[in-house]
Amino acid sequence: MVIPAKQAQPDRAQSPAQRLFDLSSDDMAAVDAIILDRMQSPVGLIPNLAHHLVGAGGKRLRPLLTVASAQLCGYNADDAHHKLAAAVEFIHSATLLHDDVVDESALRRGQKPANLIWGNSASILVGDFLFARAFNLMVEAGSMEALGILSTASSVIAEGEVQQLAALRDIAMTEDAYMSVIKAKTAALFAAATEVAPVIADRPVAERDALRDYGLKLGLAFQLVDDTLDYGGMESALGKSIGDDFREGKVTLPVIRAYNAASGDDKDFWKRVIVDHEQSGTDLERAVSLLRKTGALTSTLELAKSYADEAQAGLDIFPPSPLRDTLKALVSYVVERIN
16 A cells, blocks of 8 residues: 655644645645536636635535545545545535525535525536535546446435435334435435545555445434534534424424433424424524433434444555544544534
């Protein structure tokens, strides 16, 4: 396994996310340059709206995982990993623009969503533009297999979003059904982001499987922590308004577990606020209390930690290095956002 010599020992005082960015800083600068260039258009509304989201201080976690995985695989043939990483970010940004229209959220990455500024139609159409740009970049990367992975992920994400929409306010949703939704709408892109690197680097199947599984488990843990944060986190940690899922009537794993553990008035409460969508000013506070009383938040976080452990263990196929160890630490960091 070739690990590029430019990697330096990371500063342990930094967060794993920042350490990983520092280890991949040259690559991420190239990715950012591609993102900036490819979201331009002579139609002024497109770059203005796209920049509002893409330039809003997002963590760039998914493209960072692509270039870090490429480094881990010793890839340095050309700039295909940069183009694929930019494509990953465009796919993610496009889904966020579409999601904000569907979810009617009041906050995205700490600021007003694009659809509340430019309108729903503009957000949907610019999201479509970013999807198209993503596919342009996939083709330019020159790997039909990588194109297949990311295009499949795009369709899976859309299916997951439709599944979630169909299950809106379905308090009888099972845990298995919910895990299927988040595997599609969130974890699929994480898995694709990490899998394309060993593909273009022509690494052994075992390494490809390990990195895909790492991304998948990281994505599941990430979403489960977000579900928990929605009922008790800081807006700065979540990037959206606290209680958005509750107000939208979304059935997430904490709600499923709290409802299944409830009886009598508590069960009636969940039916009223989720199924009937009749909510008063104090209902979110009561929902948080019930989630804590039943242990639903704690058990959801424990499940996230178990996925995190599996993600970390899967990287043991690679020899120890600052990059591998930082990728492992990143998983713990994602889970520990709740604290």
